[in-house]
Amino acid sequence: MAEAVIFLGPPGAGKGTQAKRLASELGFKQLSTGDILRSHVARGTELGRLAKPLMDAGKLVPDEIILGLIGEELVAMPDPKVIFDGFPRTLAQAEALDRLLQERGIRLLGVLLVTAPQEELVRRLLGRAQQEGRSDDNEETIRARMVEYQQKTQPLVDYYARTGSLRAINGLGSVDQVYQAIQEALGVRA
Numbered sequence: 608m609a610e611a612v613i614f615l616g617p618p619g620a621g622k623g624t625q626a627k628r629l630a631s632e633l634g635f636k637q638l639s640t641g642d643i644l645r646s647h648v649a650r651g652t653e654l655g656r657l658a659k660p661l662m663d664a665g666k667l668v669p670d671e672i673i674l675g676l677i678g679e680e681l682v683a684m685p686d687p688k689v690i691f692d693g694f695p696r697t698l699a700q701a702e703a704l705d706r707l708l709q710e711r712g713i714r715l716l717g718v719l720l721v722t723a724p725q726e727e728l729v730r731r732l733l734g735r736a737q738q739e740g741r742s743d744d745n746e747e748t749i750r751a752r753m754v755e756y757q758q759k760t761q762p763l764v765d766y767y768a769r770t771g772s773l774r775a776i777n778g779l780g781s782v783d784q785v786y787q788a789i790q791e792a793l794g795v796r797a
């Protein structure tokens with residue numbers, strides 16, 4: 608059966624790490640819009656050239672572009688089993704995703720809201736900057752990404768709370784502890 612999980616949360620909460628692990632253990636495909644965009648930037652595509660300055664400024668990429676990317680990915684999947692990581696990030700994206708899920712008969716297993724205190728998020732992002740060298744992991748961009756999150760993505764917490772899909776996950780523990788909380792929230796203890 609076609610199924611999906613959404614990872615929601617501020618930058619640095621650990622969504623990517625957890626989404627990768629959950630995807631590999633459930634046999635789902637992880638769809639990270641950030642990873643897809645970074646691959647476009649690395650390949651120097653037209654989309655990459657458009658997205659790079661926005662990403663480097665900590666701003667969101669326009670909804671139409673993101674929805675085009677997601678649409679392309681889903682069209683290529685006959686029986687989608689997907690972990691959305693970093694998508695949706697705006698109300699317009701969430702509404703479009705609802706329509707897509709409905710059209711394709713994809714069941715939403717849950718929306719995982721992974722959070723941690725702001726100082727911890729910034730500490731992790733600055734640490735990742737040194738390890739991975741992501742060009743948007745510097746102090747100024749991190750601040751802008753936090754503001755974008757609060758203004759545009761935070762409203763999705765209420766949106767999914769209303770539909771009863773939201774599961775709050777404490778992102779502060781070790782990777783294993785957080786993963787265990789996620790498995791319990793979804794009822795998929797492996």
Ligand code: AMP
Pocket residue numbers: 618640641642644661662663665666667668669673692693694695696697700743752
């Ligand atoms: P991430 O790897 O998820 O932190 O995304 C890195 C950057 O890519 C973000 O700061 C945005 O500029 C852009 N981005 C990724 N996903 C989205 C999305 N769903 N909507 C708009 N912009 C996005």
